[in-house]
Amino acid sequence: MHETTPSATLSPVEIHLGERSYNIVIGGGLLGSLDSYAGLPHAKTALIVTNETVAPLYLQTLADALKGQYPVVGQVVLPDGEVYKTWATLNLIFDALLEQGCDRRTVLFALGGGVVGDMTGFAAASYMRGVPFVQVPTTLLAQVDSSVGGKTGINHPLGKNMIGAFYQPQRVICDLDTLKTLPERELSAGLAEVIKYGPIADAVFLDWIESNLDKLRARDPVALAFAIRRSCEIKAHVVGADEREAGLRAILNFGHTFGHAIEAGMGYGQWLHGEAVGCGMVMAARLSQRLGLIDAAYVDRLTRLIERAGLPVVAPVLDALDNAGRYLALMRVDKKVEAGEIKFVLIDGSGRAIVRSAPDSVVTEVIQASCRQ
Amino acid sequence: MHETTPSATLSPVEIHLGERSYNIVIGGGLLGSLDSYAGLPHAKTALIVTNETVAPLYLQTLADALKGQYPVVGQVVLPDGEVYKTWATLNLIFDALLEQGCDRRTVLFALGGGVVGDMTGFAAASYMRGVPFVQVPTTLLAQVDSSVGGKTGINHPLGKNMIGAFYQPQRVICDLDTLKTLPERELSAGLAEVIKYGPIADAVFLDWIESNLDKLRARDPVALAFAIRRSCEIKAHVVGADEREAGLRAILNFGHTFGHAIEAGMGYGQWLHGEAVGCGMVMAARLSQRLGLIDAAYVDRLTRLIERAGLPVVAPVLDALDNAGRYLALMRVDKKVEAGEIKFVLIDGSGRAIVRSAPDSVVTEVIQASCRQ
Secondary structure: OOOOOOOOOOOOEEEOOHHHOEEEEEEOOOOOOHHHHOOOOOOOEEEEEEEOOOHHHHHHHHHHHHHOOOOEEEEEEEOOOHHHOOHHHHHHHHHHHHHOOOOOOOEEEEEEOHHHHHHHHHHHHHEOOOOOEEEEEOOHHHHHHHOOOOEEEEEEOOEEEEEEEEOOOOEEEEEHHHHHHOOHHHHHHHHHHHHHHHHHHOHHHHHHHHHHHHHHHOOOHHHHHHHHHHHHHHHHHHHHHOOOOOOHHHHHHOOHHHHHHHHHHHOOOOOOHHHHHHHHHHHHHHHHHHOOOOOHHHHHHHHHHHHHOOOOOOOOOOOOOOHHHHHHHHHHOOOOOEOOEOOEEEEOOOOOEEEEOOOHHHHHHHHHHHHOO | OOOOOOOOOOOOEEEOOHHHOEEEEEEOOOOOOHHHHOOOOOOOEEEEEEEOOOHHHHHHHHHHHHOOOOOEEEEEEEOOOHHHOOHHHHHHHHHHHHHOOOOOOOEEEEEEOHHHHHHHHHHHHHEOOOOOEEEEEOOHHHHHHHOOOOEEEEEEOOEEEEEEEEOOOOEEEEEHHHHHHOOHHHHHHHHHHHHHHHHHHOHHHHHHHHHHHHHHHOOOHHHHHHHHHHHHHHHHHHHHHOOOOOOHHHHHHOOHHHHHHHHHHHOOOOOOHHHHHHHHHHHHHHHHHHOOOOOHHHHHHHHHHHHHOOOOOOOOOOOOOOHHHHHHHHHOOOOOOEOOEOOEEEEOOOOOEEEEOOOHHHHHHHHHHHHOO
């Protein structure tokens, strides 16, 4: 079916959310092109938020492009890494906004990966109770997932993304050229979120990913453009139907419940988010199998694909004495928990996901089977 | 006209904001009445946020009433005062939410004055990207102003309320009995916001306040109920027309631009918010006069009323060498500033307000005239 890749078009992907609608533009050379910023809100000041890793690569290009549109273009460079997704780092953005005299019209630009995007978005949601912002994601993970959909926030020592806001950007600008400098490990982490869209929403896309995984890992621009576009389309559809995660949107968290336990249990930043999600998808598939939704062959197929993407498929032991208990305790502080019951995203093998709880005993079996070497 | 006080009815004041609509109930004995909480969202847990001063007075009454509706009723007691309206204090709420296993349905109850309400509201807006909350204001200022309208937030060292969200409560419960324990100084601070509604929106209400100020200061329950009700009606009308302060809502900031400079310049907590607003209204009236909008008699009338309410009418010197410069600098970090221009709320003497900028030279004259003994 999708054995050959449809040519990537440059028409934007639309996110339909009424007055909060916006679009995602995908293509090469977007960062330095003035067209990318046409039609954004007018203001006296723009503030670029980025990190130490991305700044030397792309900050100047973005700043130069924005100077055509904003009289004052400020910047703030954050430390790099999930471990810095904290209030203290967020406050560096507020400090910069206030020290640089930014007002209610100031437009924030998030230049970087998911951490920069999540923190900049929450800063934009909260500064003077809300200023506009634009996502300029420079990692595959951010381009296909975190920059789209309006989830913003920071971590709390007791839980990931526990503090934040639903706050939509004005635009998402995905410049494919920024992926050229992405470390191998980060590319794999992004592929985890691309793979995710197959089992939960599009069986044909899963076939396509299987056929094109080598091209994606080799950063073939046509394959990457298609994968990003299709991922964004699926996410746009889901978010458009359920902006505030009252129902359908939860399916986007396939692999994330186990994944969050891995991230929290290992300490944020030890495993990349995408790595934890990759391994979490293997665990969620196993749980789906034990609950009779899919067969062992489907679990094997998904596990092989995740492994081929360069992602871990064996879960870490989080507690030598009571490993399953530790996983369960960590999963119980997940946001999807209601009245103490963990909600898992499960798959049925036909490109559809369902959200339901599962007996602790079955979850424990899955954890034990997944951590064994 | 309103020389005699209309009897206070107990029908709620409605805030019309589409799906975010809610109502304000005003009356005696509401805190301990189960009826006050009927129809609020169901949840396994409720969390009461209050402070050290209010907790010994009313926490048990509220907790007992909520136990009829929520299986688990948690609590967190914050230090009292504007100086604690910081991220560090806000984080005590997040710690309590996470430590007590609160989920996405948990309902927060803000029991206290404006600081408790603003911080609890922002915590509710941000915890898991949004949980429901209820305002239970126990000061006059919170009952007539801060608990209504959905402005939430915390202070930043460089500016008041610079970090926050527009986030509406599910209900506002104004129990008149809680005003019996309110210190005299706090009662006066609340009267500043009551007085405010006259010059900006209702000349007849201003007449009524003048005639009934002694009753209000003596805490006559009928007079207080009417003043709270009329204040909430005016605020509800303004907020319903402009939830996110794009235009009309700014008139509610009459006296607040000068007032914020006083609060920030003196150090938060030195002057109560209402005291700074009271003095700020005198300054804004003087500015209105110098710009030809009102006559000296109106300025005198308003000044006398503010003084009779027990509020300061002489502005503090914030900088011995360049006092006006210091005021102007502090006003330039106000949220209403756009492109460096300070927006003042001015009055025309007929119960209407307008928002406009003013020449620095005229503002300087007002500051000099207002600080002179």
